[in-house]
Amino acid sequence: MMRAGLALIVAVVLAGCGGTRAPMSDPKGDEVVVMSSNFTDARPTDWPGRSPDRYPVHGIDLSRFQTQVDWPTARANGVNFAFIKATEGGDMVDPMFESHWRGAGAAGVKRGAYHFFYHCRPAAEQARWFIRHVPRTPGALPPVLDMEWTPFSPTCTLRRDGATIREEARIFLDIVERHYGQRPMIYTTVDFFRDTELWRLKGVEFWLRSVADHPHGVYDGTAWTFWQYTSTGLIPGIAGKVDINVFAGSHQAWAGWLAQRSL
Template identity: 80%
Template sequence: MLRQISLVALLVLSACGGAKREAVPVGSGEVTVISSNFDDSDPTDWPGRSPDRYPVHGIDLSRFQTSVDWSAARANGVNFAFIKATEGGDRVDPMFEDHWRGAGRAGVMRGAYHFFYRCRPAAEQARWFIKHVPRTPGALPPVLDMEWTPTSPTCTIRRDGAVIREEARIFLDILERHYGQRPMIYTTVDFFQDTELWRLQGVEFWLRSVADHPHGAYDGNSWSFWQYTSTGLVPGIAGRVDINVFAGSKQAWAGWLAARQM
């Protein structure tokens, strides 16, 4: 059952590198937001609103991030992580289980995502995801990753936008019934525009935009998460990693989490 939450927060200092921690009530407990201590190997000169204005930062990752010290990453501002779980109807990311367990042990809010393969039925892909991703209390909503794949060795088909949106709806409906919360969609500027994903009703978006704020890149469409770089440098993670922000304040983050408690 959803609970009303207090928006009173306690500001304290982290014992690690002076990073700020803010404990914000959520449901029957609280979520601790840690300010980010990230860098970027290829930073953008943001023309408008910078991602730095958003207080809640996190990452997404997959098999390419093979060495993660989750405790260090958490202490340096990884407040959430979206972890690749599956692709199509026959692929499981080999690092999913390690990342899922590591993030959970470190207290990082975690969610799993599925990379959509347009040459398999949506229902089949949904069942594949469900087979490999546990129904974990407190997890972030599942994510459907939809983008064009022009370099795929097996599937470069570009279906009509109406077909794409129907496939997305089928996938989201099946996962919502299983996990008890509506999945989000991750996408890119070109895919969003080409398929008119904005026509989907009742969907939250996680949007990629590495050169401009989503408000400009996506014509003012609403979003919950913004992936602003793929060249991030995060203490505790070897190599580059994608970095994201949540759309609102720390208090809004607490409310967003509370509304999705299973």
Template identity: 70%
Template sequence: MPAVTRPNFSDAKPVSFGRGGPDGYPVHGIDVARFQTSIDWRAARANGVNFAFIKATEGGDLVDPMFRDHWRGAGRAGVARGAYHFFYHCRPAAEQAAFFIRNVPRTRGALPPVLDMEWTPFSPTCTIRRPPEVLRAEAKIFLDIVEAHYGQRPIIYSTVDFYQENQMWRVGPYPFWLRSVAAHPDDIYGGRHWTFWQYTSTGLIPGIAGEVDINVFDGPSAEWGAWLAANRHP
């Protein structure tokens, strides 16, 4: 099992979560995209970044310009890494899955691929809101294609409003990565199971220029090791 480093983080806009806050979880990590242009991955790893979800693709024609740099850097520093796809609601799920597969390699030790589904009210090209049953069906198409290719059960990321309005737990028994920046996710998501919790978007971490999203894994270090053993790409 890779050694778990304790977080040496701060927050530009700290929140008091009270009982059950993220400080009670030993395994912390980040998610990054093109906005994080400068990362000293070895420094970040030494200061508590145990895993990283890295934006790879969006829709069917956009590759994040920092994906390859982040992917290589995290791997060299021993950070457990996984790639995520930002879902575009105006393109068929099968096309998006094929695009993700073309751009994300099957890498030994990689975390499961992630499907990021949320509303896009500020998109310049696509702000539609399809019915919940359509969105869940599209998610399942993407997930099935990606799982067949990588041989790993994917993770679903979602936000409070999208998750609740579309009853995303009905997609299936997938690991969920849920956003909750003002309260513990058990209080916000009705006690439904989650594997990763994104608790801030204004984190400050040595080795990373500017603010960054920070997450925790739901469990102690030993469970993290067991989860990695069961879910990493062989």
């Protein structure tokens, strides 16, 4: 599925951005280093449209289910960024968050934290729980609010109307933005996006899941920044399967986005 072979290092020097905000840097210099992907897939997709191969910047998201990660090896094989599960609801912390957070940072992987939304707790309570457990680390990616239906949850299968969902999302985003200084992104799935009309939210960057086709058609042309295209990825350095994602633009666009959107 993915390009195989030796990793290619592409160094892109960050251009200065407006205002007084300093651009994000790798630990060893003022450049963003993009490693080409050396991934495979346990269940590869025969992409009917635009393949994720056309995007040069790949990364992962992970949680407690990925217990063994050799971060330097994963980085060398194309993991340029990682979104790490931090919290869920108002009383759960992912037991692997701190380990993944430290490991990704030490390996030079751009890292961000995400919160899994629990539909049976107020959004404000969940925002405060996330803030309590996720450090305000310079250079981190913006926070992410993961919103999807939970039909198999043992404690909460509530399905509220779209207007309520969007208002709860707005409350969470506002509180978290005030703390970290960056507007969180929203991760979501096709059915949740359609059922709740999340496109009605203004000023939101989306991270979209679409494992059978390009998100442009699946999400009716909605703009996206990250695309999760498989949950069965195989990456050297990571034991077992893992979610793989791409960034929407070029190496240069990635460098520019980091300069604007890192904490």
